[in-house]
Amino acid sequence: MPPPSLNKVIHFGPYVVTHQVFYQTPLTFCLVNLKPLLPGHILVCPVRRVPHITSLRPAEITDLFTTVQRVSRTLKRVYKAPALNIAVQDGPAAGQSVPHVHAHVIPRCEGDMEERGGGDKLYEELEGEEGDVGEHLRQAEGREKSGGRGRFPKVKDEERKPRSAEEMRKEAEWLAEEMRRDEEAGVYDREEEP
Amino acid sequence: MPPPSLNKVIHFGPYVVTHQVFYQTPLTFCLVNLKPLLPGHILVCPVRRVPHITSLRPAEITDLFTTVQRVSRTLKRVYKAPALNIAVQDGPAAGQSVPHVHAHVIPRCEGDMEERGGGDKLYEELEGEEGDVGEHLRQAEGREKSGGRGRFPKVKDEERKPRSAEEMRKEAEWLAEEMRRDEEAGVYDREEEP
Numbered sequence: 001m002p003p004p005s006l007n008k009v010i011h012f013g014p015y016v017v018t019h020q021v022f023y024q025t026p027l028t029f030c031l032v033n034l035k036p037l038l039p040g041h042i043l044v045c046p047v048r049r050v051p052h053i054t055s056l057r058p059a060e061i062t063d064l065f066t067t068v069q070r071v072s073r074t075l076k077r078v079y080k081a082p083a084l085n086i087a088v089q090d091g092p093a094a095g096q097s098v099p100h101v102h103a104h105v106i107p108r109c110e111g112d113m114e115e116r117g118g119g120d121k122l123y124e125e126l127e128g129e130e131g132d133v134g135e136h137l138r139q140a141e142g143r144e145k146s147g148g149r150g151r152f153p154k155v156k157d158e159e160r161k162p163r164s165a166e167e168m169r170k171e172a173e174w175l176a177e178e179m180r181r182d183e184e185a186g187v188y189d190r191e192e193e194p
Numbered sequence: 195m196p197p198p199s200l201n202k203v204i205h206f207g208p209y210v211v212t213h214q215v216f217y218q219t220p221l222t223f224c225l226v227n228l229k230p231l232l233p234g235h236i237l238v239c240p241v242r243r244v245p246h247i248t249s250l251r252p253a254e255i256t257d258l259f260t261t262v263q264r265v266s267r268t269l270k271r272v273y274k275a276p277a278l279n280i281a282v283q284d285g286p287a288a289g290q291s292v293p294h295v296h297a298h299v300i301p302r303c304e305g306d307m308e309e310r311g312g313g314d315k316l317y318e319e320l321e322g323e324e325g326d327v328g329e330h331l332r333q334a335e336g337r338e339k340s341g342g343r344g345r346f347p348k349v350k351d352e353e354r355k356p357r358s359a360e361e362m363r364k365e366a367e368w369l370a371e372e373m374r375r376d377e378e379a380g381v382y383d384r385e386e387e388p
Contacts, residue, residue, distance in 0.1 A: 050388040054266050062256045072248050083285025091277025094302040108288040194244035
Protein backbone atom coordinates (compact mmCIF):
# COMPACT_ATOMS: atom_id res chain seq x y z
CA MET A 1 0.00 0.00 0.00
CA PRO A 2 1.54 3.34 -0.97
CA PRO A 3 1.66 5.94 1.78
CA PRO A 4 -1.37 8.22 1.61
CA SER A 5 0.98 11.06 0.73
CA LEU A 6 1.50 9.63 -2.75
CA ASN A 7 -2.13 9.56 -3.75
CA LYS A 8 -2.65 13.09 -5.06
CA VAL A 9 -1.34 16.64 -4.99
CA ILE A 10 -1.81 18.28 -1.61
CA HIS A 11 -1.68 22.02 -1.05
CA PHE A 12 -0.73 23.88 2.09
CA GLY A 13 -1.78 27.42 1.24
CA PRO A 14 -0.17 28.08 -2.16
CA TYR A 15 2.49 25.39 -1.68
CA VAL A 16 2.57 21.83 -2.94
CA VAL A 17 3.50 19.64 0.03
CA THR A 18 2.41 16.23 -1.27
CA HIS A 19 5.61 14.39 -0.33
CA GLN A 20 5.75 15.95 3.14
CA VAL A 21 2.33 14.51 4.04
CA PHE A 22 2.35 11.44 6.28
CA TYR A 23 -1.28 11.12 7.34
CA GLN A 24 -4.58 11.95 5.71
CA THR A 25 -8.28 11.75 6.33
CA PRO A 26 -10.94 13.09 3.94
CA LEU A 27 -10.85 16.41 5.83
CA THR A 28 -7.38 16.70 7.36
CA PHE A 29 -3.70 16.08 6.58
CA CYS A 30 -0.43 16.10 8.55
CA LEU A 31 2.90 17.19 7.12
CA VAL A 32 6.53 17.22 8.23
CA ASN A 33 8.35 20.54 8.40
CA LEU A 34 11.13 21.98 6.26
CA LYS A 35 12.81 23.35 9.40
CA PRO A 36 11.39 21.69 12.50
CA LEU A 37 11.98 23.69 15.70
CA LEU A 38 12.51 20.39 17.53
CA PRO A 39 12.51 16.77 16.30
CA GLY A 40 8.99 15.68 15.43
CA HIS A 41 7.61 19.22 14.94
CA ILE A 42 4.80 18.66 12.44
CA LEU A 43 1.73 20.54 11.15
CA VAL A 44 -1.91 19.44 11.04
CA CYS A 45 -4.16 21.18 8.47
CA PRO A 46 -7.71 20.99 7.19
CA VAL A 47 -7.91 20.00 3.52
CA ARG A 48 -10.06 23.06 2.79
CA ARG A 49 -7.86 26.12 2.50
CA VAL A 50 -9.31 28.68 4.90
CA PRO A 51 -7.16 30.99 7.03
CA HIS A 52 -9.24 31.03 10.22
CA ILE A 53 -10.20 28.28 12.62
CA THR A 54 -13.54 30.03 13.10
CA SER A 55 -14.38 29.29 9.44
CA LEU A 56 -14.07 25.53 9.86
CA ARG A 57 -17.28 23.52 9.71
CA PRO A 58 -18.17 21.26 12.65
CA ALA A 59 -16.96 18.11 10.87
CA GLU A 60 -13.72 19.87 9.93
CA ILE A 61 -12.81 21.17 13.38
CA THR A 62 -13.72 17.82 14.91
CA ASP A 63 -11.58 15.93 12.44
CA LEU A 64 -8.70 18.40 12.77
CA PHE A 65 -8.35 17.93 16.52
CA THR A 66 -9.13 14.22 16.50
CA THR A 67 -6.20 14.01 14.09
CA VAL A 68 -4.08 16.17 16.44
CA GLN A 69 -4.88 13.62 19.17
CA ARG A 70 -3.91 10.68 16.98
CA VAL A 71 -0.67 12.15 15.75
CA SER A 72 0.12 13.27 19.30
CA ARG A 73 -0.10 9.71 20.55
CA THR A 74 2.22 8.45 17.86
CA LEU A 75 4.68 11.34 18.24
CA LYS A 76 4.85 10.82 22.00
CA ARG A 77 5.65 7.17 21.42
CA VAL A 78 8.23 7.49 18.65
CA TYR A 79 9.99 10.54 20.12
CA LYS A 80 9.67 9.28 23.73
CA ALA A 81 8.17 12.66 24.57
CA PRO A 82 6.10 13.08 27.75
CA ALA A 83 4.66 16.38 26.55
CA LEU A 84 3.63 18.42 23.50
CA ASN A 85 3.05 21.99 22.50
CA ILE A 86 0.04 22.52 20.29
CA ALA A 87 -0.26 26.00 18.80
CA VAL A 88 -2.42 27.70 16.21
CA GLN A 89 -1.52 31.16 14.94
CA ASP A 90 -4.90 32.31 13.69
CA GLY A 91 -4.29 35.33 11.46
CA PRO A 92 -1.19 37.39 10.54
CA ALA A 93 -1.41 39.51 13.72
CA ALA A 94 -0.92 36.25 15.64
CA GLY A 95 2.13 35.24 13.60
CA GLN A 96 0.41 33.18 10.90
CA SER A 97 2.58 33.04 7.78
CA VAL A 98 0.54 30.79 5.48
CA PRO A 99 -3.18 31.70 5.16
CA HIS A 100 -4.32 28.13 5.71
CA VAL A 101 -5.25 26.88 9.20
CA HIS A 102 -2.42 24.82 10.69
CA ALA A 103 -1.82 23.46 14.18
CA HIS A 104 1.83 23.10 15.14
CA VAL A 105 2.39 19.93 17.15
CA ILE A 106 5.81 19.83 18.85
CA PRO A 107 6.95 16.91 21.03
CA ARG A 108 8.63 18.14 24.21
CA CYS A 109 11.06 16.48 26.57
CA GLU A 110 12.31 17.86 29.87
CA GLY A 111 15.25 20.19 29.21
CA ASP A 112 15.02 19.92 25.43
CA MET A 113 15.45 23.66 24.95
CA GLU A 114 18.09 24.21 27.66
CA GLU A 115 20.98 24.79 25.32
CA ARG A 116 18.90 27.19 23.26
CA GLY A 117 18.01 29.32 26.27
CA GLY A 118 15.04 27.54 27.89
CA GLY A 119 11.54 26.51 26.91
CA ASP A 120 10.36 30.03 26.17
CA LYS A 121 12.80 30.17 23.25
CA LEU A 122 10.71 27.61 21.45
CA TYR A 123 7.88 30.08 21.24
CA GLU A 124 10.21 32.89 20.30
CA GLU A 125 11.43 30.78 17.44
CA LEU A 126 7.88 29.79 16.54
CA GLU A 127 6.90 33.43 16.14
CA GLY A 128 10.31 34.37 14.78
CA GLU A 129 11.71 33.62 11.40
CA GLU A 130 12.44 30.00 12.30
CA GLY A 131 8.81 29.21 12.59
CA ASP A 132 7.85 31.17 9.52
CA VAL A 133 6.81 28.17 7.50
CA GLY A 134 5.69 30.43 4.67
CA GLU A 135 9.13 31.95 4.31
CA HIS A 136 10.73 28.51 4.39
CA LEU A 137 8.42 27.20 1.71
CA ARG A 138 8.97 30.28 -0.45
CA GLN A 139 12.71 29.76 -0.20
CA ALA A 140 12.39 26.05 -0.88
CA GLU A 141 10.53 26.87 -4.07
CA GLY A 142 13.41 29.17 -5.08
CA ARG A 143 11.36 32.32 -4.63
CA GLU A 144 13.06 35.41 -3.29
CA LYS A 145 13.37 35.91 0.39
CA SER A 146 10.47 38.11 1.37
CA GLY A 147 12.22 39.75 4.29
CA GLY A 148 10.10 37.73 6.67
CA ARG A 149 7.35 39.08 8.83
CA GLY A 150 9.66 41.89 9.81
CA ARG A 151 8.80 42.66 13.36
CA PHE A 152 10.22 39.51 14.86
CA PRO A 153 13.88 39.04 15.73
CA LYS A 154 16.02 36.83 13.58
CA VAL A 155 16.87 33.72 15.54
CA LYS A 156 20.02 32.41 13.90
CA ASP A 157 17.98 31.02 11.08
CA GLU A 158 21.06 30.96 8.89
CA GLU A 159 22.63 28.32 11.11
CA ARG A 160 19.86 25.87 10.36
CA LYS A 161 19.72 24.29 6.96
CA PRO A 162 16.38 23.56 5.34
CA ARG A 163 16.00 19.83 4.96
CA SER A 164 16.10 18.24 1.56
CA ALA A 165 12.94 16.98 -0.15
CA GLU A 166 14.39 13.49 0.15
CA GLU A 167 14.92 13.83 3.88
CA MET A 168 11.37 15.05 4.41
CA ARG A 169 9.93 12.32 2.21
CA LYS A 170 11.77 9.70 4.26
CA GLU A 171 10.52 11.15 7.52
CA ALA A 172 6.98 11.31 6.12
CA GLU A 173 7.16 7.65 5.08
CA TRP A 174 8.49 6.64 8.48
CA LEU A 175 5.77 8.55 10.35
CA ALA A 176 3.10 7.20 7.97
CA GLU A 177 4.27 3.69 8.85
CA GLU A 178 4.27 4.43 12.59
CA MET A 179 0.76 5.86 12.43
CA ARG A 180 -0.45 2.87 10.43
CA ARG A 181 1.01 0.65 13.13
CA ASP A 182 -0.88 2.50 15.87
CA GLU A 183 -4.04 2.55 13.80
CA GLU A 184 -3.89 -1.19 13.13
CA ALA A 185 -3.13 -1.91 16.79
CA GLY A 186 -6.29 0.00 17.68
CA VAL A 187 -4.38 2.60 19.71
CA TYR A 188 -6.54 5.44 18.40
CA ASP A 189 -9.73 3.61 19.36
CA ARG A 190 -8.67 3.07 22.95
CA GLU A 191 -8.90 5.74 25.56
CA GLU A 192 -5.51 6.80 26.88
CA GLU A 193 -5.15 6.47 30.64
CA PRO A 194 -5.11 9.95 32.20
CA MET B 195 -31.32 33.77 34.03
CA PRO B 196 -28.21 33.62 36.23
CA PRO B 197 -24.94 33.36 34.38
CA PRO B 198 -23.91 29.72 34.02
CA SER B 199 -20.95 30.45 36.26
CA LEU B 200 -23.24 30.70 39.27
CA ASN B 201 -24.78 27.28 38.92
CA LYS B 202 -22.27 25.08 40.72
CA VAL B 203 -18.70 24.82 41.90
CA ILE B 204 -16.26 24.49 39.01
CA HIS B 205 -12.71 23.19 39.39
CA PHE B 206 -9.70 23.98 37.25
CA GLY B 207 -7.20 21.42 38.47
CA PRO B 208 -7.22 21.79 42.27
CA TYR B 209 -8.57 25.36 42.12
CA VAL B 210 -12.13 26.60 42.50
CA VAL B 211 -12.77 29.00 39.61
CA THR B 212 -16.58 29.15 39.66
CA HIS B 213 -16.84 32.93 39.45
CA GLN B 214 -14.26 33.18 36.68
CA VAL B 215 -16.33 30.96 34.39
CA PHE B 216 -18.30 32.72 31.66
CA TYR B 217 -19.40 29.89 29.39
CA GLN B 218 -20.28 26.26 29.96
CA THR B 219 -21.47 23.22 28.11
CA PRO B 220 -21.94 19.79 29.70
CA LEU B 221 -18.34 18.92 28.75
CA THR B 222 -16.45 22.22 28.59
CA PHE B 223 -16.07 25.55 30.40
CA CYS B 224 -14.31 28.87 29.70
CA LEU B 225 -12.74 31.05 32.37
CA VAL B 226 -11.17 34.49 32.57
CA ASN B 227 -7.57 34.78 33.76
CA LEU B 228 -6.12 36.17 36.96
CA LYS B 229 -3.31 37.81 34.98
CA PRO B 230 -4.19 37.91 31.29
CA LEU B 231 -1.15 38.32 29.01
CA LEU B 232 -3.29 40.54 26.77
CA PRO B 233 -6.89 41.76 27.09
CA GLY B 234 -9.29 38.91 26.45
CA HIS B 235 -6.79 36.12 27.24
CA ILE B 236 -9.04 33.30 28.45
CA LEU B 237 -8.81 29.54 29.03
CA VAL B 238 -11.00 26.74 27.66
CA CYS B 239 -11.06 23.48 29.65
CA PRO B 240 -12.81 20.12 29.59
CA VAL B 241 -14.99 19.53 32.66
CA ARG B 242 -13.24 16.22 33.28
CA ARG B 243 -9.90 16.85 34.98
CA VAL B 244 -7.30 15.04 32.88
CA PRO B 245 -3.84 16.48 32.16
CA HIS B 246 -3.40 15.32 28.55
CA ILE B 247 -5.35 16.15 25.42
CA THR B 248 -4.73 12.59 24.25
CA SER B 249 -6.87 11.34 27.15
CA LEU B 250 -9.97 13.24 26.03
CA ARG B 251 -12.85 11.19 24.64
CA PRO B 252 -14.14 11.98 21.14
CA ALA B 253 -17.12 13.95 22.47
CA GLU B 254 -14.83 15.90 24.82
CA ILE B 255 -12.22 16.93 22.26
CA THR B 256 -14.97 17.84 19.79
CA ASP B 257 -16.79 19.96 22.33
CA LEU B 258 -13.55 21.56 23.57
CA PHE B 259 -12.59 22.90 20.15
CA THR B 260 -16.13 23.73 19.08
CA THR B 261 -16.17 25.87 22.22
CA VAL B 262 -12.79 27.38 21.27
CA GLN B 263 -14.39 28.33 17.93
CA ARG B 264 -17.41 29.91 19.61
CA VAL B 265 -15.46 31.90 22.15
CA SER B 266 -13.02 32.93 19.41
CA ARG B 267 -15.83 34.47 17.39
CA THR B 268 -17.10 36.44 20.36
CA LEU B 269 -13.59 37.51 21.48
CA LYS B 270 -12.75 38.72 17.97
CA ARG B 271 -15.92 40.80 17.95
CA VAL B 272 -15.71 42.32 21.42
CA TYR B 273 -11.94 42.95 21.35
CA LYS B 274 -11.95 44.00 17.66
CA ALA B 275 -9.17 41.47 17.14
CA PRO B 276 -8.40 40.17 13.63
CA ALA B 277 -6.35 37.28 15.00
CA LEU B 278 -5.91 34.85 17.90
CA ASN B 279 -3.28 32.65 19.42
CA ILE B 280 -4.53 29.27 20.55
CA ALA B 281 -2.05 27.26 22.59
CA VAL B 282 -2.12 24.06 24.61
CA GLN B 283 0.80 23.14 26.86
CA ASP B 284 0.30 19.42 27.12
CA GLY B 285 2.41 18.22 30.04
CA PRO B 286 4.94 19.90 32.37
CA ALA B 287 7.81 19.55 29.88
CA ALA B 288 5.73 21.75 27.54
CA GLY B 289 5.15 24.40 30.22
CA GLN B 290 1.85 23.12 31.65
CA SER B 291 1.39 24.40 35.20
CA VAL B 292 -2.05 23.02 36.11
CA PRO B 293 -2.54 19.28 35.37
CA HIS B 294 -5.90 19.86 33.69
CA VAL B 295 -6.13 20.33 29.91
CA HIS B 296 -6.52 24.01 29.01
CA ALA B 297 -6.36 25.87 25.73
CA HIS B 298 -5.17 29.46 26.00
CA VAL B 299 -7.11 31.72 23.62
CA ILE B 300 -5.52 35.15 23.20
CA PRO B 301 -6.99 37.85 20.93
CA ARG B 302 -4.28 39.54 18.86
CA CYS B 303 -4.19 42.91 17.13
CA GLU B 304 -1.45 44.20 14.84
CA GLY B 305 1.36 45.66 16.95
CA ASP B 306 -0.24 44.73 20.28
CA MET B 307 3.05 43.47 21.70
CA GLU B 308 5.32 46.20 20.22
CA GLU B 309 6.00 47.99 23.48
CA ARG B 310 6.73 44.70 25.21
CA GLY B 311 9.33 43.71 22.63
CA GLY B 312 7.36 42.17 19.75
CA GLY B 313 4.94 39.30 19.24
CA ASP B 314 7.43 36.65 20.29
CA LYS B 315 7.37 38.10 23.81
CA LEU B 316 3.82 36.88 24.18
CA TYR B 317 5.02 33.31 23.99
CA GLU B 318 7.96 34.02 26.24
CA GLU B 319 5.51 35.32 28.81
CA LEU B 320 3.17 32.39 28.21
CA GLU B 321 5.96 29.94 29.06
CA GLY B 322 7.42 32.26 31.68
CA GLU B 323 6.06 33.06 35.05
CA GLU B 324 3.43 35.40 33.65
CA GLY B 325 1.65 32.56 31.99
CA ASP B 326 2.02 30.25 34.93
CA VAL B 327 -1.65 30.12 35.78
CA GLY B 328 -0.96 27.57 38.49
CA GLU B 329 1.39 29.91 40.31
CA HIS B 330 -1.12 32.75 39.97
CA LEU B 331 -3.92 30.65 41.38
CA ARG B 332 -1.75 29.40 44.24
CA GLN B 333 -0.92 32.99 45.12
CA ALA B 334 -4.53 34.08 44.82
CA GLU B 335 -5.49 31.41 47.28
CA GLY B 336 -2.89 32.76 49.70
CA ARG B 337 -0.62 29.77 49.31
CA GLU B 338 3.10 30.32 49.32
CA LYS B 339 4.91 31.21 46.18
CA SER B 340 6.23 27.93 44.82
CA GLY B 341 9.26 29.40 43.13
CA GLY B 342 7.62 28.97 39.77
CA ARG B 343 8.58 26.46 37.15
CA GLY B 344 12.17 27.48 37.69
CA ARG B 345 13.83 27.25 34.35
CA PHE B 346 12.02 30.14 32.71
CA PRO B 347 13.06 33.77 33.02
CA LYS B 348 11.10 36.08 35.22
CA VAL B 349 9.27 38.55 33.04
CA LYS B 350 8.57 41.47 35.33
CA ASP B 351 5.72 39.59 36.88
CA GLU B 352 5.93 41.81 39.93
CA GLU B 353 4.86 44.81 37.87
CA ARG B 354 1.55 43.20 37.03
CA LYS B 355 -1.05 42.98 39.76
CA PRO B 356 -3.33 39.96 39.94
CA ARG B 357 -6.89 41.06 39.32
CA SER B 358 -9.40 41.04 42.13
CA ALA B 359 -12.10 38.38 42.35
CA GLU B 360 -14.62 41.17 41.78
CA GLU B 361 -12.90 42.34 38.60
CA MET B 362 -12.78 38.81 37.22
CA ARG B 363 -16.42 38.18 38.14
CA LYS B 364 -17.45 41.34 36.28
CA GLU B 365 -15.49 40.37 33.21
CA ALA B 366 -16.95 36.87 33.34
CA GLU B 367 -20.49 38.28 33.53
CA TRP B 368 -19.81 40.63 30.64
CA LEU B 369 -18.37 37.86 28.46
CA ALA B 370 -21.24 35.53 29.44
CA GLU B 371 -23.67 38.20 28.23
CA GLU B 372 -21.75 38.74 24.97
CA MET B 373 -21.69 35.01 24.26
CA ARG B 374 -25.40 34.72 25.00
CA ARG B 375 -25.96 37.52 22.53
CA ASP B 376 -24.02 35.70 19.80
CA GLU B 377 -25.71 32.42 20.65
CA GLU B 378 -29.20 33.95 20.48
CA ALA B 379 -28.36 35.73 17.22
CA GLY B 380 -27.40 32.36 15.77
CA VAL B 381 -23.80 33.43 15.15
CA TYR B 382 -22.45 30.06 16.25
CA ASP B 383 -24.78 28.20 13.90
CA ARG B 384 -23.71 30.15 10.83
CA GLU B 385 -20.54 29.42 8.97
CA GLU B 386 -18.06 32.28 9.12
CA GLU B 387 -16.96 33.58 5.73
CA PRO B 388 -13.34 32.58 5.09
